[in-house]
Amino acid sequence: MIIELKNVEDANKVMEQANAKKLEHVFQHNNRVGFVDQNALGDVPFEIDNVEQVITEHPAAIQASRLFHPENTVIKTEHSVIGDGGFALIAGPDSIESAEHVLLMGKDVQESGATLLRGGSFKPRTNPYSFQGLGEEGLKWHREAADKLGMDMVTEIMDTRDLEMIDKYTDMFQIGTRNMQNFALLKAVGKTNKPVVLKRGMSATIDDLLNASEYIAAGGNHQIILMERGIRTFDNKYTRNTFDVSAIPVLKDLTHYPVIGDPSHAAGVTKFVEPIGLAAAAAGADGLMVEIHNHPKEAFVDGKQALTPAQFDHLAKVATDIHNLVKEEK
Numbered sequence: 615m616i617i618e619l620k621n622v623e624d625a626n627k628v629m630e631q632a633n634a635k636k637l638e639h640v641f642q643h644n645n646r647v648g649f650v651d652q653n654a655l656g657d658v659p660f661e662i663d664n665v666e667q668v669i670t671e672h673p674a675a676i677q678a679s680r681l682f683h684p685e686n687t688v689i690k691t692e693h694s695v696i697g698d699g700g701f702a703l704i705a706g707p708d709s710i711e712s713a714e715h716v717l718l719m720g721k722d723v724q725e726s727g728a729t730l731l732r733g734g735s736f737k738p739r740t741n742p743y744s745f746q747g748l749g750e751e752g753l754k755w756h757r758e759a760a761d762k763l764g765m766d767m768v769t770e771i772m773d774t775r776d777l778e779m780i781d782k783y784t785d786m787f788q789i790g791t792r793n794m795q796n797f798a799l800l801k802a803v804g805k806t807n808k809p810v811v812l813k814r815g816m817s818a819t820i821d822d823l824l825n826a827s828e829y830i831a832a833g834g835n836h837q838i839i840l841m842e843r844g845i846r847t848f849d850n851k852y853t854r855n856t857f858d859v860s861a862i863p864v865l866k867d868l869t870h871y872p873v874i875g876d877p878s879h880a881a882g883v884t885k886f887v888e889p890i891g892l893a894a895a896a897a898g899a900d901g902l903m904v905e906i907h908n909h910p911k912e913a914f915v916d917g918k919q920a921l922t923p924a925q926f927d928h929l930a931k932v933a934t935d936i937h938n939l940v941k942e943e944k
């Protein structure tokens with residue numbers, strides 16, 4: 615249950631009462647207080663004064679819900695803002711290959727408007743014998759490139775044991791589709807103070823994604839960006855995954871977190887990356903994450919879905935135009 619009080623002071627008083635009664639899982643955002651499953655009836659075990667409204671709807675994840683937190687969350691890093699109404703561009707190679715390569719790719723994507731440089735140094739590969747990422751050496755090169763260019767760095771974390779090391783380098787953690795329900799990992803990044811890009815699990819429902827985000831929020835970290843990257847459906851013959859374009863407006867409606875699209879992992883093939891990216895922009899995404907490579911055939915990982923820098927430049931321009939047009943029309 616979510617209760618809207620007349621003002622923040624009244625909400626503070628409710629929190630004091632809840633704490634005195636040692637109630638667990640009670641959250642406050644400005645003048646709203648959310649109670650998670652206090653008892654089977656959902657009743658709150660004390661009288662509350664100055665109630666403006668009682669919201670009886672049960673969102674999948676209370677802290678993620680717009681009912682609890684009506685205004686948009688805006689994520690700010692040194693060089694980037696996500697969720698403020700602008701169109702954020704996160705781009706870079708699938709994996710870090712060398713110091714020179716990540717710097718070159720960073721320059722290219724920055725010229726096209728990207729402010730966050732992506733790249734994996736710990737790669738979640740289906741085949742255990744394939745390239746697994748360069749580890750800490752990759753993180754160093756990634757950090758150096760981001761610093762030289764004045765960009766922010768985002769990289770995937772797959773194991774809680776790597777948290778301290780990755781935290782030394784990155785500005786933003788990425789949790790990949792395969793780890794969306796790795797609860798230990800979600801709890802660990804929930805205790806950091808860095809933004810987390812949470813990718814939708816390939817077989818996860820929207821409520822699963824919101825509940826996964828709640829593990830991060832429950833730890834005290836509310837800097838969360840949700841990402842639609844395509845899901846498994848009955849027809850993934852021509853694309854790697856099915857980009858669930860409807861997830862974007864639905865998530866924007868349900869939650870206050872920014873929502874970003876990843877057309878690269880949805881498409882799996884270069885020629886479909888741009889149309890899917892443009893659909894994400896038209897559906898109201900707050901930005902895109904895109905993989906690029908200057909020589910896709912030589913990419914260490916996922917060259918088949920990489921855009922060349924010139925192709926990315928085109929996508930970035932048209933997607934930003936579409937985003938602005940949709941915003942104007944609202």
Ligand code: PEP
Pocket residue numbers: 708734738770789790791792813843876879
């Ligand atoms: C990635 O972005 O590098 C990645 C592996 O994506 P996903 O988790 O969506 O497969």
